[in-house]
Amino acid sequence: MRVTAVKTRIVEAGSIDITELLAESLKEVPERSVIAITSKVVSLCEGNALPVSEYNKDELIEKEADLFIPRSDSKYSVYLTIKNNMLVPTAGIDESNTNGYYVLWPKDPQESANRCWEFVRKHFGIKHVGIIITDSTSNPMRLGVTGRSIASCGFSPVTFKIGHTDLFGRPLRQTRINVADALAASAVLVMGESDEQTPVALIEDLPFAEFSDHVPTAEQLKAWSVEMEDDLYAHLLTRMEWKKKKD
Numbered sequence: 001m002r003v004t005a006v007k008t009r010i011v012e013a014g015s016i017d018i019t020e021l022l023a024e025s026l027k028e029v030p031e032r033s034v035i036a037i038t039s040k041v042v043s044l045c046e047g048n049a050l051p052v053s054e055y056n057k058d059e060l061i062e063k064e065a066d067l068f069i070p071r072s073d074s075k076y077s078v079y080l081t082i083k084n085n086m087l088v089p090t091a092g093i094d095e096s097n098t099n100g101y102y103v104l105w106p107k108d109p110q111e112s113a114n115r116c117w118e119f120v121r122k123h124f125g126i127k128h129v130g131i132i133i134t135d136s137t138s139n140p141m142r143l144g145v146t147g148r149s150i151a152s153c154g155f156s157p158v159t160f161k162i163g164h165t166d167l168f169g170r171p172l173r174q175t176r177i178n179v180a181d182a183l184a185a186s187a188v189l190v191m192g193e194s195d196e197q198t199p200v201a202l203i204e205d206l207p208f209a210e211f212s213d214h215v216p217t218a219e220q221l222k223a224w225s226v227e228m229e230d231d232l233y234a235h236l237l238t239r240m241e242w243k244k245k246k247d
Contacts, residue, residue: 002205005190005198011044013101018045018112019119025200029120032211034130034203036187037116039150040094041199042106042133049101057093057102064091064104067242082242084109084150085225088137092150097195109133109151114215117153128211130155130203134184136193147188149180156210157181157224179209180224 008025009016022035029035043049050060058079062068065081068091074080081091083105092105106112117131131153136145149157157180165171187201228237 001186001203003186003190004202004204005192005196006200006202007198008041008200010197011041011199012099013044013049013103014047016045018042018116019123021045022116022120022200023123026120026124026202029124029126029129029202030204031126032128032206032209034132034155034183034206034209035116035120036132036134036147036184036191036201036203038188038191038199039092039105039109039133039135040097040103042109042112043103044098044101046106046112048105048107049098049103052095052100052102055102057090057095060102060104061091061093062243063245064093065245067244069240069242073241082228085227086148086150087237088135092135105135105150106133110153110216110221113151113153117215127213128154130183130209130211132180132184132187134188134191136188145193147181147184147186147191149184152180153215154211155179156212156220157216159208159210177208 006025008021011021061079061081065083067082069080071077071079079090081088083091094103095101113131113133117129120129120131121127132149133151134147135150137148138145157178159177159179163171183203187203191198191201228234231237
């Protein structure tokens with residue numbers, strides 16, 4: 001696998017469409033490669049950003065989160081939230097590298113990924129390609145952030161190894177590989193977290209990726225996500241005193 005960070009222009013809110021940014025920043029996209037794009041730059045391109053001077057961040061977090069635990073309950077004064085069935089701090093809202101804006105997640109990350117996938121296939125004349133919309137997040141009981149996929153298109157986000165055998169012929173009963181998050185982590189590591197100006201990465205040489213020629217179906221998207229009550233850590237997550245989002 002080879003991951004290459006891609007330099008782009010400085011993107012400000014509403015300054016360029018995400019497809020135009022991909023077209024001018026990527027010289028070529030080989031077949032069976034994956035393009036990772038930060039959720040922040042997608043949101044900036046889509047104009048899903050609000051002036052810091054005009055909005056209260058706490059109110060925004062509580063509005064954007066599906067569920068939240070107030071910052072007053074946190075040792076570090078940080079909101080813990082559930083958004084789009086993912087556990088994240090602050091509902092994904094960020095203000096670094098935004099030039100005075102609160103940048104929210106894309107309004108529909110999956111639709112953004114699908115649109116980028118359709119554009120890249122047509123623009124570069126290729127059949128098999130993947131798109132990942134990434135974000136950086138912290139992980140329980142670990143210091144530091146890693147990349148995560150909040151949406152993907154063009155390949156199977158999970159590879160099922162159930163029914164395969166290990167080195168000694170023992171059948172695998174539970175093994176599933178989260179390809180989308182693993183690729184997102186690799187891409188975000190290369191793209192950086194500060195002033196690198198590389199919000200796009202090209203990932204090549206992926207013999208393990210299962211590419212497709214259509215956007216993911218509702219059934220495929222549902223298969224990737226796990227409801228809180230069915231999660232391995234359900235006994236922890238369901239005992240927390242979550243508050244409902246504010247409309």
